Amino acid sequence: MTVADDGGPARAATLTDVARMAGVSTATASKAINGRAQVRAETRARVLEAAERLSFAPNALARSLLEGRTGTVGLLTSDLEGRFSIPVLMGAEDAFGAGQVSVFLCDARGDAIREQHHLRALLSRRVDGLIVVGSRTDPRPPLGGSLPVPVVYAYAPSLHPDDMSVTTDSVDAGRLAIEHLLSCGRRRIAHVTGDIEHRAAQDRAAGARETLASHGLELVGGRAFFGSWSEGWGRAAARTLLERFDDVDGFFCGSDQIARGVLDGLREAGRDVPGDISVIGFDNWEVLAANARPQLTSVDMNLEQVGRVAAQRLFAAIDGERASGVEELPCRIVTRESTLPVA
């Protein structure tokens, strides 16, 4: 129940309301509600009952004003559409929500002006900290100099080395994928990936190349094949590669979409996956990977973990622990049918 009013939604009860109903001062009501010592048990009970009947919830604004902390953080995303931001955001929301922290969500839609606008609004609301979530691993310019609160960049690291960033280890992801294919007994491995402009694509390719080199091998065709992040590119690349390199026996794909295309292309060419050829995708996008034929092994970037760690780093920074640099978290392989070891 809430304080009766003019017929609108009842207004929220205040401590004064509770105190009046219980016949005590606001100071006493506050102490009773917050479990402070100097209140008689009977008085406390009276206050608590009043609070209960009024559905009293202390005004966090007033409390924040007093304590100098709001218990809120801003989550500034560049692009809610992209499916990479969402898991990061979920992980962060998870880490914060479990505590007593509420999260402001702001979508800048890739617009720097809008980002600054949101930044001002968040600072004016006195958030205790900020997480900036990017949609690509390419480093981004920092928010601006000398902010009054700590900032952590997630997924897309900051260009400024003094900032704190948490992202995924793309080079190592390339290594993981290749070693997985090698462990399936594959030696003629092709890498079909997306837009070469994407840092992630370059890094994974580098990781793949280095790993093969350390085994005395190289990518089929001597290089990675960059294209777009689409099924169509995967199909086309699979066909072309089969024509030019008949002995290819493994595909490391830059996304699950590309992998779906590659699988289609291989099936149409009469190749058996995972019998003749192993295929591994990237992103572990459940809808695509689990519904592929055969089901698709994929690299999972642990994006929720990226979000959670970013939240933890922000917590630490709010508590005064200075830190900086880019923290790269490892990926993991989720094995499904497309890379089953052949019996």
Add this chain to the structure above:
Amino acid sequence: MTVADDGGPARAATLTDVARMAGVSTATASKAINGRAQVRAETRARVLEAAERLSFAPNALARSLLEGRTGTVGLLTSDLEGRFSIPVLMGAEDAFGAGQVSVFLCDARGDAIREQHHLRALLSRRVDGLIVVGSRTDPRPPLGGSLPVPVVYAYAPSLHPDDMSVTTDSVDAGRLAIEHLLSCGRRRIAHVTGDIEHRAAQDRAAGARETLASHGLELVGGRAFFGSWSEGWGRAAARTLLERFDDVDGFFCGSDQIARGVLDGLREAGRDVPGDISVIGFDNWEVLAANARPQLTSVDMNLEQVGRVAAQRLFAAIDGERASGVEELPCRIVTRESTLPVA
């Protein structure tokens, strides 16, 4: 620049800092900054310059405390994972962000306890209103009685008729899909859809049935075929239906995933889409629909619009306009290759 401090991130400047630097009282500083009249131009300039130099941003908490309005709303989602919540959420964030409203994001993860926990936190932060975003169109129990702020339910309507809900018109979506297939000259239309437990599946099937009936037709097999929302089910259903009803010439699928499966099944059975058979999906999930072979015509639920309208309704309610009932917004067809009229 911010107020110099002990070496930590500088603390945010306050109005008192600005006033001191400009050599005026806080009252005058406030009036100067907010464009009130009773300030000499020269004084105002001095204040504004001080504010600029200190990067002064008025403390929204203090202002909210005073005005009784915070300019914040809560976005309570049941499930961030599901891809239906996200667009709704984006639409709402868009509508609010354009104004001066900041959005608290809370993910209840389908847990009623957690939802209540978040609700209390939001009320304690004195949000001006709430939007509750569901992940299915099935009506849900309301948050609780007599809240001190208005609430709008989005996508998943509230069970309580006095609440305000904005959702999508699933029955009409069924009609749209069928009329589209009819306009392609199809008469033997099958409906392959997902879990019968989902209200959306039932409503769309009902819309499809009624529309066919009004044209003196009925669904192939005399009923809708319910299953799961997966590609596998789509493939299986396509095969089975082709066996039992050789003359089927149109598929209305309950999701783009199902449609992808159906397309696969038809291709493998040697049927030509859109030559022999037209296929329409549901959700207009770009990655699936645009990458299908042929590209998939699909029903778009305009979920961002649902979010935007929910935000508008909430605005109106905050401004005192009482309203209630379920508002159902229309869907739209996005035409691609899979239903091209045959030449």
Add this chain to the structure above:
DNA sequence: AAACTGACCGAAAAGGCTTTCGGTCGAATG
């Protein structure tokens, strides 16, 4: 009986901002 103790409660201040109202001062008016 006087002084003291401890338990309990309330007045008041602080936090940052806006608004109201009263005060100051130079200029215009009678």
Add this chain to the structure above:
DNA sequence: CATTCGACCGAAAGCCTTTTCGGTCAGTTT
């Protein structure tokens, strides 16, 4: 010269909560 009048500025209250500190009162102690 005395009064009135704007223009401009500052003191103070209020929003809601928490915390500090001082006060009251019954019961103990010497």
